[in-house]
Amino acid sequence: MSVDHTPGETIPSDRTVRLLDTTLRDGEQAPGVSLSPDEKVEIARSLERAGVSVVEAGSACTGAGERRAIARVTDLDLDARVTSFCRGLESDVDLALECDVDGVHVVVPASDRHVESKVGTSREDNLATTAELVEYATDHDLWVEVIGEDGSRADLGYLEELAETALDAGADRFCFADTVGHTGPEHTATAVSRLAEHGPVSAHTHDDLGLGVTNALAAVSAGADLVHCTVDGLGERAGNVALEEVAIALEHVYGVETVALERLYELAQLVSRATGVQLPPNKAVVGENAFTHESGIHTDGTLKDDRMYEPYPPETVGRERRLALGKHTGRAGVEATLEEHGVEATDDEVAAIAERVTELGDRGRRVTDADLLAIAEDVTGDDRERVVELLDLTATSGGAVPTASIRLDVDGEQRVASGTGSGPVDAAVSAVREALGSQADAELESYHVDAVTGGTDAVVTVEVTMVRDDRSVSVARSEADITRASVEAMVDALDRLLATEERPFAPADD
Template sequence: MSVSQRYIEVMDTTLRDGEQTSGVSFSPIEKLTIAQLLLTEVKVDRIEIASARVSEGEFAAVKAITKWAKANGFLNRIEVLTFVDGDVSVQWMQKAGAKVMNLLTKGSLNHLTHQLKKKPEQHFEEVAAVIALAKKKGLECNVYLEDWSNGMRDSKEYVFQYLDFLQHQPVKRIMLPDTLGVLIPSEVYAYISEIVQRYPGIHFDFHAHNDYDLGTANVLEGVKAGAHGIHLTINGMGERAGNAPLASAIAVLNDFMPSVKTSVAEKSLYTVSKLVETFSGFRIPVNKPVVGENVFTQTAGIHADGDKKNKLYFSDLMPERFGRKREYALGKTSGKANIENNLQQLGIQLSEPDLKKVTQRIIELGDRKEVVTQADLPYIISDILDSNTIENKVRIENYVLTHASRLRPSATVEIVINGELFEEHAQGDGQYDAFMNALKKVYKKKKQELPTLTDYAVRIPPGGKTDALCETIITWNYSNKEFKTRGLDSDQTVSAIKATQKMLNLI
């Protein structure tokens, strides 16, 4: 860190505020795993892991984390939300082995008057008693001013009365939450600037929510205004619209505020994001900045072409910073440049005519709304090149396949052989077997034997998605000679039919 850079503390509250996401509940072992990653890999300064008094499961999780943290020198970086409840939260903290409490107090006169129904002096007295007890028991204390944002809008005199009181208390940090996510960036800057200038000796954290999708912008303005710390969550998890997301906020600060520095390791953000997605079941939108699946994927062919020619569509937000890589989507808007980029990554080179054929096939698949991945490319290429060697004298024009419970599968097939149209219907043990039985009827009329099917193999590219392309490879025996044909489609039976049509043309 250069002399001119100001250090910003990052407190991650995924395990406390983030767990207030509707439907999310981490198990104790999941909480421990996430806590370990946040401190050792992502390298945030502090983590808020729970609320006191919530449940036995929460207590077990806190005990497991504090035990690990104490053994590894992280105990003073583990924080728990507590309440103005006499000695109840303090005793809970002691039993759980935690040392840093974040005391939730009222930051607006509206909350104080209507929720607690108390006067400021009474609230201050009760807060002071809890802080004194915490200090006596060896606990470090930070203080939240709940609903501080509305307090600054509607009862600024109360906020300053409270801060005048708190500046004489033994607290380490005062934390300013936009509890309902109602502030716009200009307000964040104005309010925090005023407070930091009025109380230059106090450490202030800013805690942003994302109700208007302004969480990251508000974090930026809060830091510009002089906030000493910021509260963030993995994937922007949190109540209602969530909290300011860790990955986005760190990227913005790194790129647009060279005067500040954090300890966060960008390369670890995506890994922990995916882990939290798995544990929480809270799915990351594919277009979520930094961590979404699509955010480093170029889809339009013109973008891929520009990247090849002079990185025309690159910005400072490079995927490698976050342990990711740029990808080029394959679909109806791809164009040759996208496909060439993917082939290059696979180490495959094609002639210009073959590249055009592969491009056309991908466009056709894209028009059917099928997702084509890089892993599909070798299958598509194999199918295209295999088809190039076959003259289509036999065309399967139409077919109807049926499958119903307790009824034998059936197939009706319409096929053209050397310009002559045939139609047959048959049943079988499966849809493909019924299809083959219908074909046998056609070729019986032509007094021609069909090859014997000796092997039938189905492959899909890695990933196992249900909409993946499916390659069926069928081995045939004909006149004591074996040969193979391939078919490619998102439907397994259709891919087998395509492989069969190739066989009919070869014989």
């Protein structure tokens, strides 16, 4: 899978590099992000499945609630080392010990700006305090990493002195921290190579200049063997370096294995749902468009050779390839998508369908699977009878528990059901599933809402992608009512997924 190596490769494939995930601490410091103890536990379990070596579960000094969440993670008895972030205070170490963590990350100032202006101390006193903190933590049998905060802006000679002091006092490693995403790969490599002469070195990089991965790789090439990351690149300001990007870069480019790559996408999706931070479509590795092809030239090339326009197979990171429809879609893409949905068409019909898809894309429309299939039915003259159709929907959210009732036509039989949920959309979806019974076992893979118009009478477009067995269908619906748009899109997607099955519905479940 990896690229060919050259004799001068800066990171040999036999290097041992581990990843430290700080999503539960530094990632949670992103504006608007707050994880519940249950969410922290779920993410920690997913990190464990991926093979992450160190899980920084939080900062014990934050409060009693945070300590309970950290303790929940330590109770999982993970193979990964579970740690807590600590300020330069013995009391912070005591609070971490209450959580029964395996280790601590003791942050101490490294740059003069932090030593003098933030902490209000001197270089000499900072060294003495660092040694005392390390000795205190190691006396309590903790694994200790000392982080030189703002290390990328520190005097390099003093940074070395700080690292030597920490390691001589018993610290397991020293971390080079580009705290504000300030530096570039050349300085990172110089600093880490000098620090590595004193003992084990970690790297903590941020993405303010878009150099998070570059600096992380520069640090590894210079001797760092542990990289701090967050899932999806969450973190303060522009975020930390993304775990999934470091992992795939190390393995694909250098042949250095760190984690189970096939777990990356499910991990990214889990963190996105828990934090409410949507993944940008063009996000490397885990973004929606990372393995999506619309261009006719790219689609045709990919269908001939799936490596033609992709650096590595999508399955490597737990993804699937997707052909998108739009004004750039050529005949090959249309034909391949029709085949996926079991639609037969002659060459002339495919050409006509492709032309209609292009016209729809030219009008600024995102062309969904449902749009394509409707065009195909019109061109081929195949009048398909609906299997599932929405007849009526009522949803209320004024009370303590949002409720919804729904009436569907299911293969000629009317079904009525009700449901509750965290909101009117959730309640309506529950009602749909209740009406359809166990046969409606499709999974909602994605759900996007976009405002089409502004003002109090705004129209919204809801686009859903639903998967059943090995088939997926995307549908978009626009309405003034987001609940109705959501339900119509989901019902239409289910209808498309079930249309090719013979008698897909048994009588409604008891």
